[in-house]
Amino acid sequence: MEIYKGRSNPDRRIKNNTGNKLGRTLLVAGGVTGVLALLAFIGYFFYLLGTLPKVDRLADYRPPIVSQVFGEDGNLVGEFYLERRTVVPVDKVPKKLIEAFVAAEDSNFYQHKGIDYLGIIRAAFKNLISMRKKEGASTITQQVAKSMLLTPEKKFSRKLKEAILAKRMEERLSKDEILYIYLNQIYLGAGSYGVQLAAETYFAKNVESLNLAEMAMLAGLPKAPNTYSPIKHLEKAKERQSYVLERMVKEGYITQAEADHAKNTPIVVRSLKKVNSEQSAYFLEQVRIQLEEKYGEDRLYKEGLRIYTTMNAEMQKAAYEGVVNGLKALDKRQGFRGPVKYLAESEVGEFCKHVEDSIDSAALKQGATFQGVVTAVNSAKGDVTVRVGDRTGILNRKNMAWAGKVTLLDTYGKPEGAKGKALPLGSVIEVSVVTPDVNKSGALFALDQEPEAQAALFAMDPKTGGVRAMVGGYDFKKSQFNRAMQAKRNPGSAFKPIIYAAAVDKGMTPATIIDDAPVEYDSGREKSWKPKNYDNIYRGAVTMREALTNSINVVSIKILESTGVNTAIEYAKKLGITSPLANNLTLALGSSSLTPMELTSAYAVFASGGYKVTPYFITKVVDSKGKVLEEIAPPALPVFSAATSAVTLSMDEERNAPAAGTTLTAVPAISPETSYIMTNLMESVVSSGTGQRARALGRPVAGKTGTTNDMKDAWFIGYVPQLVAGVWVGYDQERSLGAGGSGGQAAAPIWTEFMQRSLGGMPVQNFPVPANVTFALINPRTGRLAKEGSEGSVTECFITGTEPTTYDGDAVKTGSDE
Structure with missing residues (x-):
């Protein structure tokens, strides 16, 4: 065996050299990679700097603000906005409210320069301990940067941009300027942006009037506005309020005694009278269309215009509720169609969660309608338990009596062969609130049903043309088609007064005798035309008054024949009818399609003493600085003296006289004598004819019903000296309205309910009689x-x-x- 002394093992030396080379290579590669990564980051950083929005524009902060719509009495009736906001100067915001937000959202706000590094470390530590994201570290400045200058996507690049912009903002803006933007920009739930609108929404107050308890509750909202909403979740809101108060104590803004007192201060959630856009949606949409066409979207939605209209808010509410009530009554006469749909037991929770999100009140409001789910049945009592969102209540047999015999089933799933007359578990049904719930239970419901038919109501001042109320359908959210202005339907007998008025101008009188006997006309086809009376009864010799009072078809045709079809068509044009009219005798039966606005405007000529006025919606538009952009004055009101028949002028000068703008005109269309004769004739329609439901007003009323063949369209147009209104009822896809679908049964009740509520504060007036x-x-x-x-x-x-x-x-x- 050979032993090498004093020399290394050659194999080991080779291995060590190889390892050292590999290590050096990896080290160099790592260093190069790091340098490249650093260079890439620096390059990316400078790239981001070039793409960032300019901070300078925040110095002239002008957020989109609400354009407000006012009714004829000056009360708020609607709003147009991208973000619902009212801007308030920071010096008007109470110091304690600012401190509440700072304590809750960014306790080092006055110390940091846009980024709170200690806050980041603290939040990371807490999130690490809890193993989930429990606390964020964005400063108020960063929140403003994200809200004003960036998109909300959750990416590293966005967070980096946010940090850079926050630093820039702190260099260019004062702390007060940043707070001003923050307090006006932040979303605080319930559709409210900024602290002023939130104070109005939750407490019906201006920010200056808030107490400490309310301030702390508002300051708790940014974390999760829906979760901590005092409207929906008051207990959770109080928990968050308590957190904010304790943070204020810790930061030295208030004492513990002040915090404890605020915690024990009762919270009264009370909004300012909220604009009900649902009931005025069709009216507001017409206003929106006109304004957007004239001023453009940006100006309408962002610049805080003040728009004054002809709407009477109480009349508009009466119109909406009259249409809803009338359609529901008509629909229920057709019978119960069964549940909207059937849910499996596993689907109930998800469905109810969706409904819960749409409820914006602490308790279900009396009269409100919701979709609920049958979750239990009591066959012995005939009751069912209904869940609406996170609330529950009872639907008893009495409150579903209109549906007839309904079978209650203690099983899930659509029953076989039930034909809509069964309510199994999981049935989704429409219910209205009879008695509100207490602590989310115990409500009493009534079975309801969404109508399939539609209706329209159009009401205006006959002397000025100001539109007081308009409803274009049952539910604007489901159909924006405005039937009051866009739907052309056959008016049936509601067109007859125009024929009769033309005849009066041609020399006929209410005492003219016409023979109500069958008649036959050669139609030029194989079969001749044999018009019939609605009731198939022929009365012989009748006066013109009796013919209109009882809406006798054959006599109306004979009157048109005597007057001349062309004469009647020209007469209709004088009254403002612009739609094409049938050039034959069927015109007497209302065979030509008109809109409710068109026909109601024609009746307004009778109500005004013979003058035609143009319906209009907007009286004035003012910008956010108070400059009048446009102003429209109604026509000077023509009044005929009963003693002399001389025309005099009267005008409510305070309301109508414009500073500058356009004055509408009232055009003489027919004589005051003819208009009075027609009014007097239509008073008989109400007192003893087809329009007797309108007698419920207990004052002089003129009007006329209209029902088309097979009851596809039902009408009632009527007026008092101060107001004219027209109602149409029918299906969008024409078919019979069925039982109770005539003008007197389907349309007149809606008209009567509307007029009863609208005229409550108006004096009873007789129709003025011209001297001639x-x-x-x-x-x-x-x-x-x-x-x-x-x-x-x-x-x-x-x-x-x-x-x-x-x-x-x-x-x-x-x-x-x-």
């Missing part, structure tokens, strides 16, 4: 004069000079007698 209108006692069976005390005689109105001159029994003069 004469009243005479006549025999309605002959149309001739009657002597005082004659049996069956009635007082009739005439344009002076057209009244009858002979009595019953007088000899009739002929050519041979002369």
Whole structure:
């Protein structure tokens, strides 16, 4: 064996050299990689610097603010916005409110320069201990940077940008300027941006009036506005409030005694009267369309315009609720269609969570309608337990009586052959709140059903054209099609007053006798046209008044034939009808399609004493600095003196006189005498004819019903001296309205409910009688004069000079007698 002394093992030397070379190579490679990574990061950093938005524009902070819409009385009726916000100067924000936000969101705000490094370490340590993200470390400055200058995606690049911008903001803006932006920009839940609107939304106060308890509750919202909402989750909101108060104590902003007092201060959640955009959605949409077309989207949604309209808020509410109530009543007469859908037991929770998110009140409001799920049945009592979101209540047999016999099933799944008359577990049904819930349970519900039919209501001041209320359908969220202005439907007998008015101008009178007997017209086809009366009854000789009162079809056709179709069409145009009209005798039966606004505007001519006015919605638009952008004054109101028939002018100068702008005009369309004759005739329709439901108003009312073939369309147009309104009811895809679908049954109740509520504060007025209108006692069976005390005689109105001159029994003069 050979032994080498004093020399290394050659194999080991080779291995060591190889290892050293590998180590050096890896070290060099690592160093190069690190340098390259550093250079890449530096390059990326400088690249980001070049792509960052400019901080300088924050010095002139102008966030999008709400454009407000006001009704005729000056009250807020609607809003247009991208973000619902009211800007408040930082010097008007209470010091304690600022301290509450600082304590809760960024305790080192006044010490750091945009980034709180100690806060980052503290948050990381707490998150590491809890093994989840429990606390963030973004400063108020970083939150402003993210909100104002960056997109909200969760990426490293965005966080890096946020940090850089925060540093820049601190260099260019004062702490107060950053707070001003933060307090006005931050989202605080319930659709509210900024502390001022949040104070209004949750406590019906301005920020200056908040107490410490309320301040702390607002300051607790940024972490999770929905979770800590005092409207939805008051107990969680109080827990968060307590946290904020303790942070304020720790930071030395308040004493422990002050914190304890605030914790024990009762929280009263009370919003300022919230604008109900649902009930005025169609009206506001029309206003929005006009303004956006004229001023553009940015100005409308971001620049805080003040828009004054003709809407009467109480009338608008009455119109919306009248349409909803009327459609539900009509729908229930057609019967219960069964559950909206059927859920498996495993699907109930997810469905209810979705409903819960849509409820924005601590308790279910009386009269509100929701989709609920049947979760239990009590067959013995005939009750079912219904879950609405996270609330529960009872639907008893009495409150679903309209649906008839309904079978309750203690099983999940759609029953076989039930034909909609069964309620198994998991049934999704519409319910309305009869008695609100207490602590999320114990509500009393009534079975409801979303109507399939639609309706429209259009109401205006007949003397100025100001639109007071408009509803274009049952639910704007589901259908933005405005049936009041866009749906052209056959008016049926509601068109007859236009035919009769043309006849009056041609010399006919309310006492003119027409033979109500079957008639046949050659239609030019194999079959002739044999028009029929609605009730298939023929009355023989009747007056024009009786014909309109009872909406007699055959007589109306004969009146049109006597007047001339072309004459009637031209007359309709004078009243403001612009839609094409059928140039044949079917026009007397309302065979030509019109919009509710169009027909209601035509009736307004009768109500105004013969003047045509243009419906309008906007009276004034003012920008955020108070500059009037446009102003529209209604026409000077034409008034006919009953003594002289002379035209005088009157105007509510305070309301109507513009500083500068456009004055609308009232165009003479027909004579005041003809308009009064028609009004008087339509008063008979209400007092003793097809429109008797309107008698419930207990004041002089004129109006006319309309029902088309197979009851596909139901109408009622009517008016008092101060207000004219029209109602249409029907299906979008034309089909019969079924039982109770006539104009008097489907449309008149909606009209009557609306007018009863709208006229409550208005004085009772008679329709003014022009001096050239004469009243005479006549025999309605002959149309001739009657002597005082004659049996069956009635007082009739005439344009002076057209009244009858002979009595019953007088000899009739002929050519041979002369």
